[in-house]
Amino acid sequence: MSGVNLTLTAYLSLLYPIRSRGNEANKFHAAVEDLCSLSGELSLSSHGTDEAVLQIRALESSSLEEKRVREYLAASTSIRKSAHLSPRPTMIVEVSLDATVPTDFAKMYDDEGTITRYEGEEARVVYSSAIGSDFASYIHRLIVAANIAHVGSIILDKSVMVSENGLEDIIATCSAQSLTEATEYALSIGWPPIKALNILEVWNWISTKKGFMEGFGGGPTGRALNAFTHLLLPASIIDEGTELFWSMVGLEALYTKGSSGIQEQVREKSQLLLGAQNSHKKEITRMYDLRSRFVHGDLNFSGAHPSDSAFHSR
Structure with missing residues (x-):
């Protein structure tokens, strides 16, 4: 089966803790480090493509690369229309993968079960769109695992996925902050403390x-x-x-x-x-x-x- 390469890159804006008391900053950095440790450990298989390995890394603060990404996010028409960027400090984490997209043919089914066959460039576009959708969903499920492992620590501000097909918003998860507040309240009424877990172990479990x-x-x-x-x-x-x-x-x-x-x-x-x-x-x-x-x-x-x-x- 012939195919072409497709690179997908997601830039995730992770909000720093809203309060600096206690060790919330330490918890945040530990959660991000745990998330980045998954680089090379996870893979996505989508719509007839071979498994694509995810690469995850935090961009160095104040680096030219990070500044470029922040300018890109701030200038994005899609991002501006969807919501304002949070005034809170954020850390940018990059999640990327390289996939081989089939171009021989693709089949699509409508609601009535009618099959439409696509070949060549049309097949590439169909597969690329499907892989992009699966990649965005995969990231959201990874964020769920991260917030089970490190409750309320991985909170997305406005984020975006970029590929040769254009730009797609990744829905923010700002309400994850309420998980931290719920944890504090639970402790205040005598419920057991919630310990941090390993994201990979949680991911393997929820999968x-x-x-x-x-x-x-x-x-x-x-x-x-x-x-x-x-x-x-x-x-x-x-x-x-x-x-x-x-x-x-x-x-x-x-x-x-x-x-x-x-x-x-x-x-x-x-x-x-x-x-x-x-x-x-x-x-x-x-x-x-x-x-x-x-x-x-x-x-x-x-x-x-x-x-x-x-x-x-x-």
Whole structure:
């Protein structure tokens, strides 16, 4: 099978911690170092192409290369239209791969099952587009693994994927900051501390969970992981009520069976992980009360296109 080379490069803007107290900066740098250690360890196989190995590295601060990438991001029309770049400091991490794109032929199926055959340059464009989409999805799943391993440490600002086919936005994950806040609150009410894990070990684990890599779970853990992905969406897309909703979906996927006594099942079974409920006994009941009010329209929530003033007034 003949083919041509395609290079895909993603520039990820990772936000530094919002607060400098404690060892949050150390946690951030440890998480980035762990992420970069995956270079050469992961590979992507997409649409008939051979496995392409991912290369991951942090760009040196204030280097000419980093300045060029920052100027490129700031000047990008696509980025300007999607959202403003965060005023918080960021670190740029580059993720790239080289893939061989088939040009012999490509088949596409429409909703009615009709097959359209493409050859030559058209086949290259079809395959390149599909590989680019898979690469962007792969990065998002890698960010999920990173935030399970280092809770709330890998937070994407506006990022972009570049190839000969043009530029594509990579959705930010700014709401991951709430994971850090949730961790601090959990400690304050006596729940067990969350330890840092190795990203590669987490990746190998979640890659085996039915439905997660496909983005449509499949099994209790797969459904819980897919619910977790919603918690990483930008604050402009997901609000507190929606975060609570997806959190409860994930908990119920893990801890419940059937359709009766759901709240009690979560309360009882979660104690295996969180320990006996004493001072925080009422927390799950309160979560269910808020979730019920949100689902039934008795709790305020953001519209699809909220203004900045809406967030400041909450």
